[in-house]
Amino acid sequence: MTDSAECRGSGQLSRSGLFSAGRIGVSLLFLANGFATGSWAPKIPEFAHRLSLNEGALGVMIMIFGIGSLLMMPMAGAAVARLGSGRVSLLCGLALTPMLLLVTVAPERIGAAVAMFLFGGFIGAMDVAMNANAVTVEKTMRRAIMSSCHAFWSLGGLIGAALGGYLIEALGIRGHAVFATVAVGLLIVAAWPLLNRDDKPAGAGEQREPLRLPMTPLPWLIGMIALFAMIPEGAMLDWSALYLRNELGASVTVSGFAYAAFSLTMAAMRFAGDFVRDRFGPVRTLRASAALGMVGLFVAGLASDTTVALIGFAIAGIGIANMSPIIYSAAGSIPGVPSGIGLSVVTTLGYSGILFAPSIIGFIAAHSGLDTVFMFMPLLALAVLALSHLVRHAERT
Structure with missing residues (x-):
């Protein structure tokens, strides 16, 4: 040729x-x-x-x-x-x-x-x-x-x-x-006709190992990263508008912009996220994302007016956007763990945070206010930052 x-x-x-x-x-x-x-x-x-x-x-x-x-x-x-x-x-x-x-x-x-x-x-x-x-x-x-x-x-x-x-x-x-x-x-x-079917199961003549929960710690640790990453995402959905309304005195209309600012920047960043991850790698991208999430959440928690809070939510959306996709890619690529099993462990742990965290946040907010919740939420992003090296298996070469 x-x-x-x-x-x-x-x-x-x-x-x-x-x-x-x-x-x-x-x-x-x-x-x-x-x-x-x-x-x-x-x-x-x-x-x-x-x-x-x-x-x-x-x-x-x-x-x-x-x-x-x-x-x-x-x-x-x-x-x-x-x-x-x-x-x-x-x-x-x-x-x-x-x-x-x-x-x-x-x-x-x-x-x-x-x-x-x-x-x-x-x-x-x-x-x-x-x-x-x-x-x-x-x-x-x-x-x-x-x-x-x-x-x-x-x-x-x-x-x-x-x-x-x-x-x-x-x-x-x-x-x-x-x-x-x-x-x-x-x-x-x-x-239907477009879907990739390359991960075909073992044939009738091939021996298949029995399916069980993974015994290695890596899937569970990546699941904890998913938990720490998805709690702030759920908190934005359930509590951001109430925070603007009750604690910063925003109108009903303006308080609705809280999740809109977060979701708009999150959706836009997700469309750009593949290019960023291919350019810088999953570990560095996750670290930068966690850092931006920390900054945005901290700005929102310290905000004295709605404009600053909305800026904080928008920055948090940029940071949080690509955390879950990177974590899922890593979960499906763990050596020695079937893709479906790794993903089921990680998604179950991640979604349990969205399911149970709102009630815990409500209890904390009732005693100390939602501003305290958003000020301490960056600690979860800090945990993601500390464990970010575990997503190295999401690398595509």
Whole structure:
């Protein structure tokens, strides 16, 4: 082959690698999962009113959603190790498709609780499987794609939440549920022929080792990094608006900008995160991200007015954006640990922080104020910084 032919071939590989079918397929799965999650948010007031749920009872329903996720994540990890991430991602996506409609038509509390358990369960199971598939695509392409996948999840969530209120008003609560169901289903169908299936399970004649929780400490330590990284992300969702409203005297409109500032910079940074990680490596990128997260959270906690607090939230979004994608890539690439098993351990530990931290934060805030919470939140980012060397397996060469 001539030099010019080699150059042309290299260019073709580069272009096909950058926009490979596998990357498009898994990105569609992230978009679908995010859209389903975001579409749930505007339905909450009607859900509570229809079932006569007070704040406590609604909290129990949301807790059931989280418990479903935590229980089905390890099951999905085992299924990925047996069946492959592509197949399990599609099966979980198909199972998730009608769940929002099921929650919408549930006639009483018991049925709604079952629907919420299944909705949360398949959201979590699909999360494990599609992250495992993204790791497979990364290994095949030998380039980082996890941050952009999570950016598509954020984009789906924003679209689902933004369209939800308008569609509920225009089509009614059931019309909106039907629309969301069809949209998620179409995204899953579009991903079907594109999805990477290189992590095929062992054949019938090959010996497969029994699946068990990893005995080595590395997956659990990376899971602790995920826990420390995801607690601040959950705190932003649940407490940032209340912090501006109650402690800095912001209006209802301005207080709504708190999570918007955080999520906007987070989504933008996730689209840029793969390039940054490929350029500087996962360890240095995670360290820089943790440092920026610490600065943003500290600025928000010390803020004397809403403008400074919003700047702090925006900086925190830049920092926190790529922490989870890097951690997930590392979890799916631990030597000697099946990708699905490593990811199920890490996602379960990470999401347990989002599930249980809000109540702990509420208890602390009741006694010392939310400003204290945000001032001490950087300690979690400091823990991520201290353990950042453990994500070296996310390196793509």
